[in-house]
Amino acid sequence: MARPHARPGVRRRARGLVVVAAAALALAGCARGPEPGVPPIPMSSSTPSATPAPPPDPSGAARFAPCQAGLQCASVAVPVDYANPTGPTMSIAIAKRPATNQAAKLGVLLVNPGGPGGSGIEIVQAGVLPPEVTDRFDVIGFDPRGVGGSTDLRCPLGPDTPYAGDPDPGDPADEAATNEAVDRYDAACGERYRDLLPHLGTRNVARDMDRIREALGEERINYLGFSYGTSIGQTYAQLFADRLRAIVLDGVVDVSKPGLDSAQAESFENSLRQFDADCRLTPTCPVRADPIGTLDRVRARVTAAPLPVAGTTPLSAGLLEIGVVYPLYSKESWPQLAQALAAADRGDGTPMRALATAYFRGSNSDTYNAVTCLDNAWPTEDAQVFDAARATEIRAPHFSGNVLVSGLTCADWPAPQQPLTPLEGYTGPPMLVLGTTNDPATPYQNSVALAGRLPGSALLTYRGDGHTVYTNGVPCVDDAVNRYLVDTTLPPPNTVCS
Structure with missing residues (x-):
């Protein structure tokens, strides 16, 4: 209903981590x-960045140039339609906040704030991640297709x-x-x-994410997804499990549910x-x-x-x-x-x-509608x-x-439905799944159910209110996530924070 995923009905859109604006x-x-x-x-304004990313490099590698807020920006060319890989392309805008301790860097951390329609570039601009993480990872935000600097849908x-x-x-x-x-x-x-509308679904966003991995020259990535970002994470894990080092999903969307739920x-x-x-x-x-x-x-x-x-x-x-x-x-x-x-x-x-x-x-509410109508059975x-x-x-x-x-x-959406399927038989690294007991947008049971299908993974419960919890000032949660991202150590099973 509301957006996280937002709607089978309303939706907040994404999560509230992005840019803190006036009341x-x-x-x-x-x-x-x-x-x-x-x-x-x-x-979040969900508008294109003030400093456009450079055009994609013909070699396919990400060529970064300085841009706003001390970041480095680039573009990655991807097929509009992955079934026609030699057909028309579109540019995916990405931004990097380099690890402050490059000598001890552990790799790249891709982040999505939710939506559908939220800007990954804006969350990197906002600088919300703690130093325990930003010291050790190049933090990468990207605008998913249809958002901001990646063919903004209006x-x-x-x-x-x-x-x-x-x-x-x-x-x-x-x-x-x-x-x-x-x-x-x-x-x-x-x-x-x-x-364009038939090609904005989450499977293509996950494929774009893997093209970003290739453009960065990384064998494996780390991923942090909030709200709808957990749909992207589940889909990436379904398609590219062997290309993950660590994955945190906060405020899980149940991709198996019909749209009208x-x-x-x-x-x-x-x-x-x-x-x-x-x-x-x-x-x-x-x-x-x-x-x-x-x-x-x-x-x-x-x-x-x-x-x-x-x-x-x-x-x-x-x-x-x-x-x-x-x-x-x-x-x-x-x-x-x-x-x-x-x-x-x-x-x-x-x-x-x-x-x-x-x-x-x-x-971006228009992108929210486009993705939600494709990703669910309606x-x-x-x-x-x-x-x-x-x-x-x-x-x-x-x-x-x-x-x-x-x-x-x-x-009556003018593009055919392409419902996502649940993550089953996962063979990648153990996941850390976060759930908030009184989360209005992504019900807590979604996190419980996903963690239960992932042998070796861990559920971290926050007993409280609000939509998603990491970086919201709960030390028990933040410490567990930071530790997992840095050294892949999961918290004890069924840990509860409050």
């Missing part, structure tokens, strides 16, 4: 910003188009209006990118209840009397008449759902959600609309989508609209 509440010039000490919601109609109304499962008029908006979005995107919506519903309980115990929470009741009251209000917002489209019921999803990715952002709910309850939709804007800007009949969304309404009433939009988007 989402400030996006629309709100009078009231976040409370003192509250970290802003992380956000469909003619904005990805928020289907959310301008009320995607309410069970209301025939709302379902029909949502379907019409989705059809316009899909058709316009297909008209612009029809030849309510598990993520239910996880967000659980996170909403966690937010409700926390707010009630926080004296400064402006909606502490009844947080979910306030949301329901605001929902009824914007369903009757969207709240006007200066400089952008009104706050509709659909955009309200997106605005609530976004801060649920991180507990540190819950105060912003409370402030936005309080403002909307007073008739000011600007802060909540800003959260929805931040969600769509967090990574129903192709609208009636099946309506039925699934109505069933989700019962278990996750605050997040079923995103299930409706996602299902309709992929039911």
Whole structure:
């Protein structure tokens, strides 16, 4: 639903590690910003780098040149269609932060922050990895095909188009209006990118990653993937297990599940209840009397008449759902959600609309749709989508609209589905799999299930809230990951951090 993988329904896009921007509440010039000490919601622009990467070298080797933030940048040529390797090519932009201790360098570490649609170059620019890692590895970020410097996908109609109304499962008029908006979005995107859309799936991203390995002259790579980045990691491990030295997957996407699956919506519903309980115990929470009741009251209000917002489209019921999803990715952002709910309850939709804007800007939503519609098995009949969304309404009433939009988007997507398959019979090095018990976007059970299929690998559990955990200031987790990356020593089985 929400993005990590995001959607079988909504999605946050990727993870919040990338570039720390100003608080989402400030996006629309709100009078009231976040409370003192509250970290802003992380956000990535997902736009091409300010300093374009050099063109691919004809030899196939990565030829780096200095670029922004003290990095070195290059481009790697890859086939648009791997079934036609001598056909048209495209450039994959990569950036390198060289190991600070080159004499003791252990190799390269490729990193993906999630999405689909997140920029690997931006996460390297942000410099979020600890010195224990950056001392020993050249850290490599790459923009996957369709993102940023790698043929950035921008469909003619904005990805928020289907959310301008009320995607309410069970209301025939709302379902029909949502379907019409989705059809316009899909058709316009297909008209612009029809030849490219079939080639944006995760299998090709994994193949591109191996071309990057070749261009770097490395026999084996190390990989760190967050959220959707775990899909890339699982797929690379399926195709190129012998080319891995170490692999860390944080916030696992279950690639075996169909696109229309309510598990993520239910996880967000659980996170909403966690937010409700926390707010009630926080004296400064402006909606502490009844947080979910306030949301329901605001929902009824914007369903009757969207709240006007200066400089952008009104706050509709659909955009309200997106605005609530976004801060649920991180507990540190819950105060912003409370402030936005309080403002909307007073008739000011600007802060909540800003959260929805931040969600769509967090990574490339068009690429998110393109990849998600290819990677999963989706129903192709609208009636099946309506039925699934109505069933989700019962278990996750605050997040079923995103299930409706996602299902309709992929039911008519202008490229054939290419569902991923689970990683079975893995023969590569032991993996380190991380899972957060109250992760709203990638349910904890996904990590448990993957680790259980990988003999010799380890599951590291973080008992807490939020989407993904490594580099979020939990020493027990960070120390275990750093140790594994440096000397491939796994933590004891079933280690739990809190």
